[in-house]
Amino acid sequence: MTERTPESTTDGLRNQFLIAMPSLQDGYFAQTVTYICEHTEEGAMGLVINQPLELSLEQMLLQLDLQLTAGGGGQRIFRGGPVQPEHGFVLHPAGDGWSGTRDLSDDLALTTSRDILEAIARGEGPEHTLIALGYAGWGPGQLESEIAENSWLVAPAKHTILFSLPPNQRLNAAARLIGIDMNLISQVAGHA
Secondary structure (H helix, E strand, O other): OOOOOHHHOOOOOOOEEEEEOOOOOOOOOOOOEEEEEEEEOOEEEEEEOOOEEEEEHHHHHHHOOOOOOOOOOOOEEEEOOOEEEEEEEEEEEOOOOOOOEEEOOOOEEEEOOHHHHHHHHHOOOOOOOEEEEEEEEEOOOHHHHHHHOOOEEEEEOOHHHHHHOOHHHHHHHHHHOOOOOHHHHHHHOOOO
8 A cells, every 4th residue: 555645645635534642632632533624735724523512503593593494403513623713614515506615525515605504594405514613724734743743643534424423433433444443542542
C-alpha cells in the first residue's frame, strides 16, 4: 500500500475523518471525530461530528423564526467547532443545490444558507443531514504539524458514520475503519 502525504494530493485531507488520540487533552477536541471539509496549503476547516448540543432542530428553527411542519424536530444540532459558533453548517449528501452549497466530494456537500433550513422545516430538505454550529479551523501547516505530533489519526469518511450512527459510537467506528481499537489505545496510553 502506498502512503500518501497531505502534500501529495490536491485535496489534502478533505473528505477524511480526524480522530483525536487519547493524548489530545485539549478540552474542546478531546475524544472528537472531525470531518474535514477543506484542506489546502492555506489551512483546513472541519466539523466535529460527535458532540451534540442540548439543542434540537425544532428549537433551532424556532430561534430562526421558522416553523417546523415536517418530522425530525428532535434531531440534535452539533457543536461543530470553536470558530464562529453562531454560524450554522449543514452537511448532507450532494444533489440538490441551495444558494450556499459547496460540493465537498462526489457524494457530499456543505450548505451555509438559510434556504436549506427553510426546506428542512417544510420536509423538502435532504434525506440525511448533520447540522452544526461553528467549525474547527487550522492555519497553514498547523494540522499537518498536529498529525506529525500524533494528536490525530486519519480515516476515510463514511456516510454511515456521519448520518446513521449515534454520536457516542462515532469515535470508535471511525477508528475501526483503519483497524484501530480506541479502547486499547486508551488503556495503553501513558504506560512505558
